[in-house]
Amino acid sequence: xxxxxxxxxxxxxxxxxxxxxxxxxxxxxxxxxxxxxxxxxxxxxxxxxxxxxxxxxxxxxxxxxxxxxxxxxxxxxxxxxxxxxxxxxxxxxxxxxxxxxxxxxxxxxxxxxxxxxxxxxxxxxxxxxxxxxxxxxxxxxxxxxxxxxxxxxxxxxxxxxxxxxxxxxxxxxxxxxxxxxxxxxxxxxxxxxxxxxxxxxxxxxxxxxxxxxxxxxxxxxxxxxxxxxxxxxxxxxxxxxxxxxxxxxxxxxxxxxxxxxxxxxxxxxxxxxxxxxxxxxxxxxxxxxxxxxxxxxxxxxxxxxxxxxxxxxxxxxxxxx
Ligand SMILES: Nc1ncnc2c1ncn2[C@@H]1O[C@H](COP(=O)(O)OP(=O)(O)O)[C@@H](O)[C@H]1O
Ligand SMILES: [Mg+2]
Numbered sequence: 001x002x003x004x005x006x007x008x009x010x011x012x013x014x015x016x017x018x019x020x021x022x023x024x025x026x027x028x029x030x031x032x033x034x035x036x037x038x039x040x041x042x043x044x045x046x047x048x049x050x051x052x053x054x055x056x057x058x059x060x061x062x063x064x065x066x067x068x069x070x071x072x073x074x075x076x077x078x079x080x081x082x083x084x085x086x087x088x089x090x091x092x093x094x095x096x097x098x099x100x101x102x103x104x105x106x107x108x109x110x111x112x113x114x115x116x117x118x119x120x121x122x123x124x125x126x127x128x129x130x131x132x133x134x135x136x137x138x139x140x141x142x143x144x145x146x147x148x149x150x151x152x153x154x155x156x157x158x159x160x161x162x163x164x165x166x167x168x169x170x171x172x173x174x175x176x177x178x179x180x181x182x183x184x185x186x187x188x189x190x191x192x193x194x195x196x197x198x199x200x201x202x203x204x205x206x207x208x209x210x211x212x213x214x215x216x217x218x219x220x221x222x223x224x225x226x227x228x229x230x231x232x233x234x235x236x237x238x239x240x241x242x243x244x245x246x247x248x249x250x251x252x253x254x255x256x257x258x259x260x261x262x263x264x265x266x267x268x269x270x271x272x273x274x275x276x277x278x279x280x281x282x283x284x285x286x287x288x289x290x291x292x293x294x295x296x297x298x299x300x301x302x303x304x305x306x307x308x309x310x311x312x313x314x315x316x317x318x319x320x321x
Pocket of ligand 2: 066
């Protein structure tokens with residue numbers, strides 16, 4: 001009989017909104033070698049939760065176990081031990097697949113199909129009727145920024161890496177999933193490609209989808225994610241919102257000109273002056289009040305930057321630990 005401790009739902013507080021992704025002590029040991037006698041522990045007892053509408057970033061260096069966790073969640077591989085729930089159903093449950101989307105790390109896209117044909121193929125796998133496909137495919141092409149002319153005429157082997165990634169993204173959304181898994185969606189893209197991918201993810205986020213993505217491109221994660229977790233050598237070392245992890249106490253580095261210097265010093269104790277008459281320093285109080293006060297004094301802001309630890313600094317610190 002299944003004990004309460006075995007049930008991932010038992011981790012839930014009865015008043016808590018059920019997460020859309022929940023893992024409890026999930027572990028994966030691969031067996032390798034000719035006699036399958038060597039063991040590789042890819043994931044060690046990983047417990048995490050992702051809630052509806054969140055953009056969740058799973059970070060970690062290469063080989064940390066990110067893809068392994070995603071494949072476990074998607075039921076592509078089976079856990080050695082531990083449990084998980086996806087949209088309330090145990091991982092591996094086939095009925096969940098209708099409601100999720102997945103862009104794999106190295107998607108296999110058929111060279112001799114056009115983008116349109118590839119999306120028709122993906123839609124066929126979900127048994128989406130042709131009449132619905134005819135409406136949905138152009139909508140998805142528009143969302144991912146591919147022209148219908150390219151999609152209909154060009155074979156995938158002629159697409160750039162960025163275009164392939166965008167077709168892959170359209171494929172992941174063909175069944176209108178509520179929960180989307182993206183494995184390294186920005187890797188290998190140039191800055192323009194990364195920007196486009198980021199914009200697509202932000203559009204999905206604005207439409208209320210839950211996004212779970214793996215990445216090692218920290219600046220992108222910092223701009224997109226609500227919450228993150230860091231995985232290193234198969235172990236989850238921390239998880240939380242960026243504010244929680246990077247320090248909720250934000251300070252602002254302000255640079256400006258004009259205003260009453262004595263009053264300014266009350267707001268910015270570290271005030272220093274430049275030869276050209278401008279001033280700068282660290283503002284520690286509420287910036288709304290400061291800006292209102294500066295305006296009354298007739299002063300101006302030249303630049304204002306949020307200064308908190310960057311995700312990159314935090315990540316390196318955690319990994320080195
Ligand atoms: N099919 C497999 N057989 C054996 N070892 C594997 C297999 N897949 C992944 N691994 C190992 O598991 C570890 C985690 O891999 P992976 O999940 O791909 O990491 P990441 O996606 O974070 O780069 C690595 O050490 C990798 O070599
Ligand atoms: Mg990977």
